Amino acid sequence: xxxxxxxxxxxxxxxxxxxxxxxxxxxxxxxxxxxxxxxxxxxxxxxxxxxxxxxxxxxxxxxxxxxxxxxxxxxxxxxxxxxxxxxxxxxxxxxxxxxxxxxxxxxxxxxxxxxxxxxxxxxxxxxxxxxxxxxxxxxxxxxxxxxxxxxxxxxxxxxxxxxxxxxxxxxxxxxxxxxxxxxxxxxxxxxxxxxxxxxxxxxxxxxxxxxxxxxxxxxxxxxxxxxxxxxxxxxxxxxxxxxxxxxxxxxxxxxxxxxxxxxxxxxxxxxxxxxxxxxxxxxxxxxxxxxxxxxxxxxxxxxxxxxxxxxxxxxxxxxxxxxxxxxxxxxxxxxxxxxxxxxxx
Amino acid sequence: xxxxxxxxxxxxxxxxxxxxxxxxxxxxxxxxxxxxxxxxxxxxxxxxxxxxxxxxxxxxxxxxxxxxxxxxxxxxxxxxxxxxxxxxxxxxxxxxxxxxxxxxxxxxxxxxxxxxxxxxxxxxxxxxxxxxxxxxxxxxxxxxxxxxxxxxxxxxxxxxxxxxxxxxxxxxxxxxxxxxxxxxxxxxxxxxxxxxxxxxxxxxxxxxxxxxxxxxxxxxxxxxxxxxxxxxxxxxxxxxxxxxxxxxxxxxxxxxxxxx
Numbered sequence: 001x002x003x004x005x006x007x008x009x010x011x012x013x014x015x016x017x018x019x020x021x022x023x024x025x026x027x028x029x030x031x032x033x034x035x036x037x038x039x040x041x042x043x044x045x046x047x048x049x050x051x052x053x054x055x056x057x058x059x060x061x062x063x064x065x066x067x068x069x070x071x072x073x074x075x076x077x078x079x080x081x082x083x084x085x086x087x088x089x090x091x092x093x094x095x096x097x098x099x100x101x102x103x104x105x106x107x108x109x110x111x112x113x114x115x116x117x118x119x120x121x122x123x124x125x126x127x128x129x130x131x132x133x134x135x136x137x138x139x140x141x142x143x144x145x146x147x148x149x150x151x152x153x154x155x156x157x158x159x160x161x162x163x164x165x166x167x168x169x170x171x172x173x174x175x176x177x178x179x180x181x182x183x184x185x186x187x188x189x190x191x192x193x194x195x196x197x198x199x200x201x202x203x204x205x206x207x208x209x210x211x212x213x214x215x216x217x218x219x220x221x222x223x224x225x226x227x228x229x230x231x232x233x234x235x236x237x238x239x240x241x242x243x244x245x246x247x248x249x250x251x252x253x254x255x256x257x258x259x260x261x262x263x264x265x266x267x268x269x270x271x272x273x274x275x276x277x278x279x280x281x282x283x284x285x286x287x288x289x290x291x292x293x294x295x296x297x298x299x300x301x302x303x304x305x306x307x308x309x310x311x312x313x314x315x316x317x318x319x320x321x322x323x324x325x326x327x328x329x330x331x332x333x334x335x336x337x338x339x340x341x342x343x344x345x
Numbered sequence: 346x347x348x349x350x351x352x353x354x355x356x357x358x359x360x361x362x363x364x365x366x367x368x369x370x371x372x373x374x375x376x377x378x379x380x381x382x383x384x385x386x387x388x389x390x391x392x393x394x395x396x397x398x399x400x401x402x403x404x405x406x407x408x409x410x411x412x413x414x415x416x417x418x419x420x421x422x423x424x425x426x427x428x429x430x431x432x433x434x435x436x437x438x439x440x441x442x443x444x445x446x447x448x449x450x451x452x453x454x455x456x457x458x459x460x461x462x463x464x465x466x467x468x469x470x471x472x473x474x475x476x477x478x479x480x481x482x483x484x485x486x487x488x489x490x491x492x493x494x495x496x497x498x499x500x501x502x503x504x505x506x507x508x509x510x511x512x513x514x515x516x517x518x519x520x521x522x523x524x525x526x527x528x529x530x531x532x533x534x535x536x537x538x539x540x541x542x543x544x545x546x547x548x549x550x551x552x553x554x555x556x557x558x559x560x561x562x563x564x565x566x567x568x569x570x571x572x573x574x575x576x577x578x579x580x581x582x583x584x585x586x587x588x589x590x591x592x593x594x595x596x597x598x599x600x601x602x603x604x605x
Binding site for chain 2: 044047048049068069070072073074075076078080082084085086095096098099100143144147153
């Protein structure tokens with residue numbers, strides 16, 4: 001188990017401020033946040049690669065804050081594979097075995113396990129410069145795993161590979177997790193990676209922890225406007241509350257629960273809003289008429305901007321739905337959403 | 346189209362003039378001496394001794410630069426501290442000050458008028474008119490070239506590679522010797538060649554500190570002063586030839602390491 005307690009790290013003008021969270025043994029833990037939030041600094045401080053000003057890092061009950069990185073048994077894989085370019089793939093993979101007390105036979109077994117498991121046999125005598133991005137990242141993972149780390153730290157490991165390799169590396173990470181059970185902490189700024197791979201997460205913003213919990217809880221109940229925005233709830237409105245109603249200008253939104261506050265924010269995910277050309281009988285308690293103000297294609301999906309009174313609602317629909325509806329700019333449409341899809345912030 | 350062609354023509358013309366400017370005097374040295382005078386120079390013990398002394402003292406200066414310059418340049422490349430820019434400027438001072446001034450400066454600190462000079466004398470270390478003095482001067486003038494090249498080499502090695510190595514269990518020294526140093530070796534090699542080149546061409550500072558024993562540039566100067574151009578040219582020919590040979594060999598080695 002990893003326990004990060006009131007961790008403060010200062011580097012130049014940037015600092016991590018009193019970060020605390022726990023990662024359970026065997027977790028696939030996600031650290032999320034926008035660029036510059038301090039995600040890499042946080043995992044590097046767990047690994048002992050940057051000096052900690054205050055606070056503690058405890059691993060399996062042992063305070064490792066004062067230990068150098070080589071004594072922590074924590075492997076790190078960065079966004080770029082950072083293979084040692086002057087040595088062959090096989091020497092890269094077995095580099096860390098020079099420092100373990102594992103017996104010769106066990107070392108060989110470990111090497112064979114990851115060389116076969118990650119399909120690297122045909123690459124062993126090559127130099128890193130001759131590998132593709134996906135191959136290099138697989139070698140980097142093997143190098144990190146062969147030392148049997150207590151914790152595997154992944155710093156956006158799929159960001160710099162092509163989309164096809166990205167998917168296969170994500171599959172591979174899940175497989176590694178299932179086979180080895182190694183506690184994994186992964187940094188990403190992509191919420192879809194988090195949903196696919198992780199079970200628990202922290203969201204960071206500007207060196208501070210914005211939310212901490214299970215991925216599902218964060219996804220369904222963002223705690224702040226920042227978190228809601230970060231996880232893709234594109235419809236965030238400042239409202240006044242009156243019982244279970246949220247008053248958005250002249251629009252009244254039914255939230256389905258009494259909010260004991262006078263004002264605040266509501267957030268609705270764009271994929272939780274339905275769109276139609278006519279008013280339909282539905283269980284959805286919120287239904288408004290508006291006009292299409294923009295249509296934006298993003299491959300398999302379309303984002304439709306619908307202006308209701310003076311408020312813009314963003315709606316995501318599939319390509320098929322878009323062509324069924326034959327939507328056009330300026331067209332009159334209805335939008336519908338459930339009270340339960342509204343997050344009160 | 347015409348203006349583009351003119352532009353290229355001007356560039357090529359300037360480049361040709363520049364190459365001629367550099368090669369013509371050297372080429373003239375290489376063709377000015379007759380074969381018998383060149384052979385005679387090679388049998389002249391003073392000439393052979395001065396060229397060997399030049400190579401040995403320059404090589405020693407380059408080796409000293411390598412030994413002390415590697416740790417220093419690594420430190421500069423990896424750590425930020427107040428006054429770093431100031432120290433980097435100080436290191437480059439030998440490049441900009443007139444070379445006789447360097448000789449005078451070294452003599453003034455190593456002479457008996459200074460406590461450090463008296464301390465050296467007490468230890469039996471003599472700078473004035475000795476091989477040690479020549480090596481000291483040559484190290485002083487050549488070390489900035491080594492440090493600048495090595496520092497750039499270390500800066501080009503990603504710190505993430507070092508971090509990965511540390512996280513895999515390697516200590517800081519192991520990481521330095523097995524990851525950082527091998528990856529910076531080309532720049533270190535270039536720095537070594539540059540510092541050797543700078544040292545073998547030095548005259549102004551050496552002539553102040555140690556006229557004797559004579560290194561090749563001092564001998565060339567003496568032959569020119571005493572007997573004229575004709576007698577200095579064969580010595581110059583051999584010094585240039587040996588320097589060129591050393592550079593060609595090192596260049597091949599650098600190219601080889603680059604291809605690896």
